[in-house]
Amino acid sequence: MGYDYALVHLKFNIPPAIALSFLCRPLLTRLDLYRISFLITIAVLYTIPWDSYLIRTKIWSYPQDVIIGPTLYDIPLEEVFFFVIQTYNTSLLYLLLSKTTLHPTYLRYEEKGDKWRYYKLFGQMALVLGFKRGLELLKQENEGTYMALILLWAIPILVLLWGLAYQFILGLPLTSTLLPIALPTLYLWVVDTMALQRGTWVIESGTKLGIHVWPHLEIEEAVFFLITNTLVVWGLIAFDNAVAILDAFPFHFPKVPALPSPVLLVRALLLPSAAYDSARIAGLQEAANRLSLKSRSFWVASGAFYGRLRVDLIMLYSYCRVADDLIDDAQSTDEAKTWVKKLSRFLDLCYESKVNDQNIGPLARFVVEQFPKNTHAALLQLPTNRLSPEPLYDLLKGFEMDLQFQKSDNDDSSYPIKTDDDLDLYCQYVAGTIGQLCLEHCFYHYPGKVSEAERKSLISAGGTMGKVLQTINIARDIEVDASLGRIYIPTAWLKKEKLTPAETIKMIKSGALRDSSKDSNAAFAERLDRLRMKLLDHAFVLYEESRPAIERLPTEFRASMRVTVESYVEIGRTMRRKGYVVKRGRATVPKWRRFFVAWKALSQ
Numbered sequence: 076m077g078y079d080y081a082l083v084h085l086k087f088n089i090p091p092a093i094a095l096s097f098l099c100r101p102l103l104t105r106l107d108l109y110r111i112s113f114l115i116t117i118a119v120l121y122t123i124p125w126d127s128y129l130i131r132t133k134i135w136s137y138p139q140d141v142i143i144g145p146t147l148y149d150i151p152l153e154e155v156f157f158f159v160i161q162t163y164n165t166s167l168l169y170l171l172l173s174k175t176t177l178h179p180t181y182l183r184y185e186e187k188g189d190k191w192r193y194y195k196l197f198g199q200m201a202l203v204l205g206f207k208r209g210l211e212l213l214k215q216e217n218e219g220t221y222m223a224l225i226l227l228w229a230i231p232i233l234v235l236l237w238g239l240a241y242q243f244i245l246g247l248p249l250t251s252t253l254l255p256i257a258l259p260t261l262y263l264w265v266v267d268t269m270a271l272q273r274g275t276w277v278i279e280s281g282t283k284l285g286i287h288v289w290p291h292l293e294i295e296e297a298v299f300f301l302i303t304n305t306l307v308v309w310g311l312i313a314f315d316n317a318v319a320i321l322d323a324f325p326f327h328f329p330k331v332p333a334l335p336s337p338v339l340l341v342r343a344l345l346l347p348s349a350a351y352d353s354a355r356i357a358g359l360q361e362a363a364n365r366l367s368l369k370s371r372s373f374w375v376a377s378g379a380f381y382g383r384l385r386v387d388l389i390m391l392y393s394y395c396r397v398a399d400d401l402i403d404d405a406q407s408t409d410e411a412k413t414w415v416k417k418l419s420r421f422l423d424l425c426y427e428s429k430v431n432d433q434n435i436g437p438l439a440r441f442v443v444e445q446f447p448k449n450t451h452a453a454l455l456q457l458p459t460n461r462l463s464p465e466p467l468y469d470l471l472k473g474f475e476m477d478l479q480f481q482k483s484d485n486d487d488s489s490y491p492i493k494t495d496d497d498l499d500l501y502c503q504y505v506a507g508t509i510g511q512l513c514l515e516h517c518f519y520h521y522p523g524k525v526s527e528a529e530r531k532s533l534i535s536a537g538g539t540m541g542k543v544l545q546t547i548n549i550a551r552d553i554e555v556d557a558s559l560g561r562i563y564i565p566t567a568w569l570k571k572e573k574l575t576p577a578e579t580i581k582m583i584k585s586g587a588l589r590d591s592s593k594d595s596n597a598a599f600a601e602r603l604d605r606l607r608m609k610l611l612d613h614a615f616v617l618y619e620e621s622r623p624a625i626e627r628l629p630t631e632f633r634a635s636m637r638v639t640v641e642s643y644v645e646i647g648r649t650m651r652r653k654g655y656v657v658k659r660g661r662a663t664v665p666k667w668r669r670f671f672v673a674w675k676a677l678s679q
């Protein structure tokens with residue numbers, strides 16, 4: 076009896092497991108726990124007979140003085156624990172590295188003759204050749220035996236996983252495919268080298284090739300760790316591939332349980348890629364691209380949502396962004412007004428066709444004929460059937476308020492935001508509505524056991540939180556907005572600082588905030604800072620009012636909502652910090668800080 080093998084776990088395998096568990100705990104969903112448990116079970120059940128055979132046929136052995144004693148089918152318990160901990164560690168690393176990946180965007184519609192079909196075939200052939208080589212080595216009954224047994228044990232599963240999930244294995248970012256295999260493999264190579272050197276486990280001569288990757292690391296051991304980590308990561312990728320298919324195609328899978336059964340997962344993977352809805356995939360890719368390019372905070376926050384809810388929120392963002400950009404980028408007020416009218420007509424058609432879904436033709440025709448090509452998917456894939464129309468129409472009213480700035484043209488009395496009430500109304504239109512819409516999506520997917528009155532109260536708090544985010548947005552973008560001729564600080568507030576809207580815009584456009592050498596500029600910057608703080612104080616009063624509602628939300632989306640709110644509110648907190656200077660006209664929060672805020676919000 077000895078403790079050497081147990082000590083290897085204690086020193087090298089358990090510490091990374093603790094560190095990864097600590098990092099991943101807030102990010103793990105029920106679905107993640109389900110798949111890790113599923114994978115560990117398969118790994119243990121599949122490896123036991125093979126490992127037991129290796130030990131019984133003396134291909135490898137454990138000196139009695141390095142193991143504690145108990146065995147399972149001749150496998151020391153330390154070894155069985157290794158199957159569990161290796162699968163656990165590699166799985167957590169994969170989950171951590173692929174958290175923000177939006178898997179449905181990596182699905183590919185394939186036609187006959189598509190090059191991806193050749194990739195699939197090529198991979199399968201390479202694996203079959205590996206298997207054939209394994210058989211040859213086994214037949215020789217000599218030094219190649221251990222290598223042969225590794226290949227023959229692992230390749231059938233690799234062929235299966237490749238056949239089902241080659242699109243994701245090849246298409247996902249390398250941080251989700253290569254890195255989670257390479258990091259634990261290298262780590263285990265180093266640990267294994269030390270164990271072989273110390274004699275904690277021994278590979279008998281006669282059945283090994285005698286080739287070393289580096290001193291003391293046998294080629295068989297190196298291949299074993301590489302292959303087992305590949306099995307774990309490909310298993311997780313196949314799981315993600317199946318869930319992505321279930322999430323992306325409600326047409327094929329109308330109802331998906333929170334924890335899909337293995338049978339449903341396999342059914343999803345067996346759906347021929349020629350049956351994928353290519354327009355839906357392209358729309359989702361475009362929406363995800365738009366979100367990641369235009370809003371870092373919401374992109375990070377979207378990683379906290381999962382399944383169809385995440386897809387719907389991203390589609391909602393895409394619609395809002397497209398609508399906002401059409402109006403902001405218009406060459407004239409008239410053109411912008413035309414877009415508002417067209418968007419309003421679009422909503423009319425959406426809610427008319429909701430009554431009769433077959434009547435989608437006029438809607439699609441209207442969108443294709445009246446809107447630019449790059450907006451079609453965002454408009455046509457907005458899931459209006461689960462959103463009430465009022466907030467969507469109100470959003471357009473907010474855009475109309477923006478158009479009044481164009482008319483103002485240095486006439487202080489015609490700027491649209493004159494009082495606190497105007498500010499409140501504007502924020503309700505452009506952002507309160509978004510809070511309400513986000514919550515409508517959440518309640519559609521996870522109704523929870525919430526009464527109608529409570530649901531209404533939570534949606535209304537969501538509206539207030541939207542106003543908070545918009546007020547922070549205004550405080551952040553004072554300079555950017557002024558350069559577009561817009562000033563959202565109420566005229567009444569400006570007046571108290573002895574400023575007018577037109578004068579404020581003129582000063583900012585003249586670069587007064589960048590040149591503090593003149594006394595008048597420095598005094599102006601001070602006044603603007605006070606106004607910014609006033610906006611932020613106002614935002615944080617509303618924040619304190621609506622924040623507790625988050626903790627009353629159903630658990631399925633509570634933490635994700637907290638992340639969405641907190642990662643944006645952090646911009647406000649950053650600006651409120653003493654001595655903070657707004658750079659390049661915009662306050663920003665460093666990337667690492669956004670991730671930390673998101674992680675902290677999930678941990679609560």
Ligand SMILES: CC(C)=CCC/C(C)=C/CC/C(C)=C/CC/C(C)=C/[C@@H]1[C@@H](COP(=O)(O)OP(=O)(O)O)[C@]1(C)CC/C=C(\C)CC/C=C(\C)CCC=C(C)C
Pocket residue numbers: 369370371372373374376377380388389391392393395396399505506507509510511513514533534536537538540541544545548621622624625628636639640
């Ligand atoms: C996680 C995820 C993908 C969420 C999607 C959120 C979404 C649909 C946002 C729409 C964004 C948009 C383009 C709206 C048009 C009007 C507008 C410009 C509003 C401003 C957003 C900022 O967007 P921007 O792209 O400029 O972002 P950057 O600053 O450049 O990064 C707004 C500030 C409004 C955003 C408002 C919300 C997301 C609502 C917040 C409220 C909740 C999430 C509900 C909280 C729940 C309770 C119970 C309190």
